[in-house]
Amino acid sequence: MHTSEGKDEEAPGRGPSRQVVIVGGSVAGLFAALAFSRQGHRVTLLEGERLPDCDSAVEAFERWERRGAPQARHSHAFLARLHNGIRDRTPDLYADLMAAGAETLPFSDLVEATFENPELIPEDDEIVLLACRRITLDWVLRRHVERATDTDYRDGVRVTGLLSETDEPSGLPRVKGVRFQEDSGEETTVEADLVVDASGRNTQLADWLKEIGSPPLEKDSEGCGIFYCSRFYRLRDGVETPPLEGPIGGDLGYLKYAIFLGDSRIFSITLAAAPSDDALRSVRDAAVFQAVTEALPTPGPWVDPAVSEPITDVYTYANLKNTLRHFAPEGRPLALGLYPIGDALLHQNPISGRGCTSAWISAWLAADCYAEHLDDPLAFAEKMNTEVQRQLVPWYANMLAQDRAAKERTGVDERGEDPFAFQREDGSIDPKAYMRSLLVEGLVPAMREDIVVTRAFMRIFNMLDDPSDLMAAPDLLARVMAVWGRRDEREPVRMGPNRSEMLEEIATASG
Ligand SMILES: Cc1cc2nc3c(=O)[nH]c(=O)nc-3n(C[C@H](O)[C@H](O)[C@H](O)COP(=O)(O)OP(=O)(O)OC[C@H]3O[C@@H](n4cnc5c(N)ncnc54)[C@H](O)[C@@H]3O)c2cc1C
Structure with missing residues (x-):
């Protein structure tokens, strides 16, 4: 399939094939691996953390530490846009998720407790959340990518920089691959027609770009004014799932709370408050977390010791920020042959539940824009930026405004x-x-x-x-x-x- 220029001829039934290197093998990286593979490209995915092979999502929940993405051990809601996207674009992945115990949470169920005879309309079928633990999503997704695509998945390897040359017409650095370090410490390189940075909120992209002489990568970043505590519980054997009487989440002003339905009879509770609230910070303590949750109207009956037992410690996540990286300021990319997606591109207050959906959207945007401009890296980057501004940035701006209003309310x-x-x-x-x-x-x-x-x-x-x-x-x-x-x-x-x-x-x- 290789031609002398290193370009591929057209794969039968699919578009022309290129070498795509993805940095980071969490949700955004795995979604991108799926999207680019489906479009016929050869994908190499480089993930820093070595995760042990597990036979089930339950085992992965016990054994995957996720030091590279610690939020994966927190409660996660998966929005309808993500649910519908997986169902419609990757029905085989959807089937795998359902087989692993994921469930759906339709609008009709959500409004049941509030409205006696809700007048539903056909469009309500689009409002369906996906309910499973984040580790379950990651485990199913990774297995799916390994089994259903030709992705060369390498974990335990850390990307340390970019390979580049100068693009003569534009004068911009043209990324040609990445440098990475094996577990053994050995440095290696891999060439690429396109590098996708999916290495999360702490991406080193700014340093990598500086090294290849690109203009500085600027970012907007603002504290969310919130810390997060999550704890997972398992329903006791023989106990029926308690009814969801009342909203699944609430905002008491001084405290936000939510119950997250998972899979395998496991659910989680998240409590969130302002970092300046010293008294509330003690919810990090397991006994205090339990007492506070028992006092809340909807989660209370779920965490009754006769109904469920806690199966984890209380996980805390502090210093949460809304961050947007300007990879293409004023529409012009800082480098060609490269684009950040997922949290590396933008991340926002997790209370919105938008992170994995944004990872999905940006992963498919990258693959779709690339398909449109395969041999024109500048046009690819410009198109990608236009779509990011249209499809993702308004959500980011909305979250920023909400957080500013919430901080003012706290004051x-x-x-x-x-x-x-x-x-x-x-x-x-x-x-x-x-x-x-x-x-x-x-x-x-x-x-x-x-x-x-x-x-x-x-x-x-x-x-x-x-x-x-x-x-x-x-x-x-x-x-x-x-x-x-x-x-x-x-x-x-x-x-x-x-x-x-x-x-x-x-x-x-x-x-
Ligand atoms: C407390 C909390 C709760 C959240 N709740 C929700 C929720 O309810 N719903 C929702 O949709 N989202 C939620 N989010 C957001 C969501 O978790 C993120 O948006 C999502 O994980 C982003 O995925 P990602 O693949 O871009 O980055 P990450 O998941 O952070 O993954 C980055 C990956 O890159 C790897 N990596 C990093 N550097 C390198 C390198 N140099 N070389 C190789 N690999 C590297 C890491 O090991 C990691 O696996 C929450 C976030 C937090 C913090």
């Missing part, structure tokens, strides 16, 4: 002010307080009263519709405003203990 609460008092003494309106009131006293109750609003919110949450659609749709805004207009008539909904009640629980559990 208002800490000062003991009314967060919703939007009418100033001089008669003018405080726009931030007004927005808070509209969201908390309008949108949140509207989601319990009006299925049209719930549907619109869930479509955006699941990355099926653009975040700007919610308040921009005149009909939706009117529905939310109608509920907001009745805010003084409504009994406040109790999502869980208030802060001082919870601090008492914490004090008792801390002994």
